[in-house]
Amino acid sequence: MDDRELLATVTAVLGPDAVADDCAVIACGSDVLVVSTDMLHETTDFPAGMTDPQIGWMSVAVTLSDIAAMGAAPEAVLVAAGLDRWQRLAGILEGAQACADAYGCRIVGGDTDAHAELTIVTTGIGRVSPEHLVRRSGARAGDLVCLVGTPGRAQAGLLGYTCHRTALIEPLPRVREGIALGRAGVSAMMDVSDGLVLSLHDLNEACGCGFSVTSGAIPLPEGVEPERGREMALSGGGDFGLLFTCAPERFPVKGVEARVIGRVTVEKTVTIDGRPAPHRGYHHTW
């Protein structure tokens, strides 16, 4: 049993819509709101040595990344903090507030509780006009498969490559890029926080198309030997890049630095260099 198998339980009770995208979508006048919630806790999500402000920053950044992946602009965040020591709250909120400020949104509320293990759940709300909303299901055969950011950097940071430690502990959600890609009419998008290959499989399930990716086109984390860097780029989690698909004539999108790494195919499989890609990436195993 791993996270993705657990989703079958969620789908059985709540139906497929509850897990269809990075965010849920709510009607809001002439706009739509997108909403996402993320639970992080110390043992598995905050690498040793992180400061409380960095923990607060990361907690907000993960939910802003989900909002960006829908093409939306973040507007409000709620922070529920289960604290092992109440003295940590101020530092955590300062970091959370700094991240919200950096991306033009507000922390509007939350909850506090005592907890044996520091646990932070952030809920983010973003806004987008319906024609610029991007879902996972929109990819079509013939579209380009594109990537914003260098995958594998957070994993490299976790494994001791100090030049990548900032990517691990002070991640930068791709809010500006997500909004620009939504406005440019890309066909599908999600963030790669569970790893690039798993994200390709998620898009594959959502849209019913296949994905043919060329590993040589994927940017690799600097300073890592190529074979190891390639493995990190394909399977490492914790990066906040954006994976998207778009019709060839819409690429490149002005102001967005992105690489073409493959094509959407009629055949419904995910391949890397022509071989089936294993479901490898950030799995929690139960």
Place this chain on the structure above:
Amino acid sequence: MDDRELLATVTAVLGPDAVADDCAVIACGSDVLVVSTDMLHETTDFPAGMTDPQIGWMSVAVTLSDIAAMGAAPEAVLVAAGLDRWQRLAGILEGAQACADAYGCRIVGGDTDAHAELTIVTTGIGRVSPEHLVRRSGARAGDLVCLVGTPGRAQAGLLGYTCHRTALIEPLPRVREGIALGRAGVSAMMDVSDGLVLSLHDLNEACGCGFSVTSGAIPLPEGVEPERGREMALSGGGDFGLLFTCAPERFPVKGVEARVIGRVTVEKTVTIDGRPAPHRGYHHTW
């Protein structure tokens, strides 16, 4: 250091708006959305013997109660579940879904994680037209102080009065009443889940008025000796009644069973039977 002192830390970093009401408020076309998040965990929030569906129900009910306290109709809920055993997820979601169904809203998304202690964070989103939105700050001297529900029942259930156990473990948020009171133009409202007296102090801080309450007017939990029942009604937490204030000419509100328990006063103190009321209720002490 207790929960309410901890709020001073929150206010210092985020400003007073982040703790001003049961929910945050977001503009949404001609409506407003209200949003609230609540963190519950097994040790302190789920009494022994609760089933997983009851845990799911309660987790959704707490956030629907916050939405009701703003006069809003619940629309969407997200559920983040930190699971000690993955096998619990289905039961928890079934209960969560049952509560959402009962109050006409949907579970639209969430997150799952492994956790040493079962931890559930629900985020609820409600909708209301701006003229029917009710905040804590609106009470004015001369208003009636009113109560929906019998406070102290959850506490009685916790202390072994079996006729009140359902009130404890399958709480019913006052959604219908909250909406009706908002439409009727009541001046201030909040739920009493932290206890009646603490809620009076919270309203007091929000509006700058005082509250003069007569203990004999407060309904007491049945089957409990009066002195003990009175203490439970004043200080017991876990009830989902609504405390509201309204101009005398607006009371009673059609279809809402409520009791007048006092008056809003110019003098900025909270008194019960003329004596200052201590800050007693549901505090978590750190």
